Structure formats: structure tokens, C-alpha cells
Amino acid sequence: MIEVSARIASLILGAAEARGVAPTELARRAGFDLALLQDADATMSIDVEDALWNGAAELTGDDLFGLHSTALLRPGMLDVLDYVVRTAPTIRESMDRLARYNRLMHSDAVFTVSDQGDRVRIEHAFASPGRRPSLHASDMTIASLIVVARQLSGGPLAALSVELPHEKRHVDAYAEVFGVAPHFDRPIGAIELARDDVDRPCPTADAALGQVMLRHAELLLAALPAPAATFASRVKQLLATKIDGGMLSLAAAARELRMSERSLQRKLADENLTFEDLVDELRQDLARRYLADPKIAIGEVAYLLGYSEPSAFHRAFKRWTGVTPTEARRRAA
Incomplete structure (x- = not known):
């Protein structure tokens, strides 16, 4: 579970209170225990943090609440x-x-x-x-x-x-x-x-x-406890380091990790992921990064991501974002 210092909650509650929102009301909505503010080492889950941010934005009527809260730092x-x-x-x-x-x-x-x-x-x-x-x-x-x-x-x-x-x-x-x-x-x-x-x-x-x-x-x-590297992060790192030779297949990734394909799939399933999920996620992240560089042609982006045809990349990118790579590059300019 991702944990966040309760100091962040104090910041959010304080910024909302400065806008007229009672801390008790915001804490109640987000499921945050105000007693945690008295403990310098207290933490909360990231879901509670997100609920505090979203609740503060709703109660203040400010959909730029996160941006505006920095004025109080x-x-x-x-x-x-x-x-x-x-x-x-x-x-x-x-x-x-x-x-x-x-x-x-x-x-x-x-x-x-x-x-x-x-x-x-x-x-x-x-x-x-x-x-x-x-x-x-x-x-x-x-x-x-x-x-x-x-x-x-x-x-x-x-x-x-x-x-x-x-x-x-x-x-x-x-x-x-x-x-x-x-x-x-x-x-x-x-x-x-x-x-x-x-x-x-x-x-x-x-x-x-x-x-x-x-x-x-x-x-x-x-x-602090050492950060635990998930199995999915290991697989994704492997895919990223090998992508220059084309995206690894499930079989090739399993060989690199010295395990069977079934074991690889089972370990990913334990983290509610599939091999295809990781490939898709890596391609999406890299696609956005490559498209941000106008010196890289869109056809070259498709090749760098391991697609055999630019059309396959175009279809995948539109599925991820709802727009074509050309439109995404134009919007980001």
C-alpha cells in the first residue's frame, strides 16, 4: 500500500480552511482521522490523500485547488x-x-x-x-x-x-x-x-x-522499510532495456527472467496485471515521450515502439488517448 505523510493532510486541510471549509467536514468526507495530525510520524493511504484533494476542490468550488494551494507554502x-x-x-x-x-x-x-x-x-x-x-x-x-x-x-x-x-x-x-x-x-x-x-x-x-x-x-x-520492487516493475524494466531490438515477446521475457511463461504470467496475475498490460503501458509512456520530441517522425516512433506497421501504432495510440499521434503532437506544441 502506498503511504503518505499526514503532513500532506495538514497542508490540504489548512488550504481548504483558508477558503472557509471546516477541517472536520473535509476530514469526514475523506475518511481522515484528525487525531493523526498530532503524530509527527503518522501516515495515511494514498486513497485518503486523493479523497482529501478531491473533497477540498469540491467544497471550495475550485477545480484548480491543488495549483492554488501552493500559495500557502x-x-x-x-x-x-x-x-x-x-x-x-x-x-x-x-x-x-x-x-x-x-x-x-x-x-x-x-x-x-x-x-x-x-x-x-x-x-x-x-x-x-x-x-x-x-x-x-x-x-x-x-x-x-x-x-x-x-x-x-x-x-x-x-x-x-x-x-x-x-x-x-x-x-x-x-x-x-x-x-x-x-x-x-x-x-x-x-x-x-x-x-x-x-x-x-x-x-x-x-x-x-x-x-x-x-x-x-x-x-x-x-x-524506513526498504522500498519493495514489484515483480511487474522488474518485467517492465526488462522490456524497456530490450526495446531497441523490438518489444520482447512473452517467451523471450520468460527466458530472460529464467522462468517459464506460465510462472511469469502467474506472478503478474498476483499483482492483477498481464504481460500485455505491461507492454501496452510501456508503449504508451514511451509514445508520449517520443511524440514530445518534434525531431522524431511519427513513423519512427512506431518503429521505436516495436510496431511492424505505423497503422498499428496509430490504432493503439487512439485507443489509449482518443486522438491520433498527429493530433496529440499538434495539441502539445
Whole structure:
């Protein structure tokens, strides 16, 4: 089960209360026990978190509640993780710390920080195959990256690029927060910042406090159970690493994993998945990523995904998204 720190519940309840929603009413709707707010180590299921986000959006009448909630972010709201991030010497270091210590807040969410030429890219996704953040949680998470970066830098800061894993909507409202219109309907959430901005010293840096908080964060991290790699994630990783030679068949995947086809299918069934589900999911994720790059022709995307004919890819993509690859690329532009 995916677990989330009850600190996130406190953030949601506080943002809703600022809009006139009683915490007791929102907690009742979501099935959240308010007593958990008194325990710094308490967690809740991701289903309860999603219910809190959705309930807050409904009760406030704000379908951009996740995005707007970032306006209330203040130091310390996320306890140790917050102080670890906010005492960093640069924004880059703060994002690296977020990537390392985010498990203190969320058992499944993963941040990845990478250099992309003159940009630094921060990606957010779930480790569990087939699972994605809900709309409001995703909006809050990606928007919080730019909001906190501005707080750390002490000045204006605009993203160079933003990707959101949900349908296109309210473009102007998102552009107002990020400083740039996002690309929607992407496989993961991501933001790109200028390298010069993220490497600039932060006026909020505190080396002494930072070292204290880092030591504490390491102790807390060591006390967490090791993240369990699901069998499905192993199979999906295998498929992704071998896709250059064409998508592996069930028989080929079973040989690579040194088991029978029946055993492979049975282990996936234990996780309520089939081999075809994983192939479909991987192709869908990669298709969105490839289509985001205008330098890759649509026919080439079909080949990269292991389809023998472009028409087969077109049919599959329309089944996944309701639109053709050409239309998806046009919308994302």
C-alpha cells in the first residue's frame, strides 16, 4: 500500500480552511482521522490523500485547488524534509535533497534531477507500474517546485518548460504560476529551470542547521522499510532495456527472467496485471515521450515502439488517448 505523510493532510486541510471549509467536514468526507495530525510520524493511504484533494476542490468550488494551494507554502510545513530542502546552498542542491529524502513524505513518489544542457530538469513520477498522481496532487507537487525555488532565490524565477500528466485546461492560470504555459497530457510531471538560476547561491542557505537536519533525515530514512520492487516493475524494466531490438515477446521475457511463461504470467496475475498490460503501458509512456520530441517522425516512433506497421501504432495510440499521434503532437506544441 502506498503511504503518505499526514503532513500532506495538514497542508490540504489548512488550504481548504483558508477558503472557509471546516477541517472536520473535509476530514469526514475523506475518511481522515484528525487525531493523526498530532503524530509527527503518522501516515495515511494514498486513497485518503486523493479523497482529501478531491473533497477540498469540491467544497471550495475550485477545480484548480491543488495549483492554488501552493500559495500557502511556508517553511516547516513538511517538517524535516522542508528544512533539509530550504537550508541548501543552491536550488540545485535543494532539489537533489528532495530527490533523496522525499520517501520521508511519500512511499512511492520519486523525483529525478538531471542536467539537460543549459537546463536542469526535475521529474516526478510514481515507482509503482500503472500508478500516477491524481490531478490536484500532481498540480501541487510540480507547482511547489517553482514556488519554493522562488522563495529560496529571494526573487522572481520562471520555469523554462513544464509538463503535466493530465488533460489540457486553464492554460492561463497555469502560466501565471509557472511563468510559462505547460505541456499537458505528458506521461510524467516535470519542470525545467535555467542552470544559472539553480546554481546561484540561496540567501536562505544555512550550513549549520542544514547539517543538523541532514543527519536527522538520514536517521529517519534508515528507519524506513526498504522500498519493495514489484515483480511487474522488474518485467517492465526488462522490456524497456530490450526495446531497441523490438518489444520482447512473452517467451523471450520468460527466458530472460529464467522462468517459464506460465510462472511469469502467474506472478503478474498476483499483482492483477498481464504481460500485455505491461507492454501496452510501456508503449504508451514511451509514445508520449517520443511524440514530445518534434525531431522524431511519427513513423519512427512506431518503429521505436516495436510496431511492424505505423497503422498499428496509430490504432493503439487512439485507443489509449482518443486522438491520433498527429493530433496529440499538434495539441502539445
